[in-house]
Amino acid sequence: EPEVTQTPSHQVTQMGQEVILRCVPISNHLYFYWYRQILGQKVEFLVSFYNNEISEKSEIFDDQFSVERPDGSNFTLKIRSTKLEDSAMYFCATRGDRETQYFGPGTRLLVL
């Protein structure tokens, strides 16, 4: 069965550094999402992406965050200047023309 993959699985970075989280969607999926989960808290929506543009974003998704699909396959989330509170598990999800979202295994980001 096709899977969403994410790299890296873990990332440790210093506060103020830029990080790029990568996701490889399921082929022919059209909708892409990023969510995050701070340890012990519920999963939060960050952004949705469709037709090469952001379709919706949450209040969390401020100017420090950006998404793109640079080569038509990878879907990336960039955090320009990480903060301690960005430490979380980041999940990518993708969806085809049906309603089901398929989640990747997540990237655990730790900002020191």
Next chain:
Amino acid sequence: SQQGEEDPQALSIQEGENATMNCSYKTSINNLQWYRQNSGRGLVHLILIRSNEREKHSGRLRVTLDTSKKSSSLLITASRAADTASYFCFNAGGTSYGKLTFGQGTILTVHP
């Protein structure tokens, strides 16, 4: 999607027993979906039931939908320790871009 409200917040059972969790929602639906998250890892889609369906089965899962009461239930039969997870329901009310809004979920613990 709209957030569903899962009930109970926590459920603890022995292996082999059945587990029932409930979901209430507020707005009209196109479909209702259940997902599972094992211990901070990625989420897995379990089952989708459409608004014109009343019951659906998938393996050991049985989902019912009562649109008059705006509620759904998920039954897991013959539970296993591997079913230990958080379970979430989502009301897909026709939002084009389909973000998932998470509630607290039902935390199911299955004791071996």
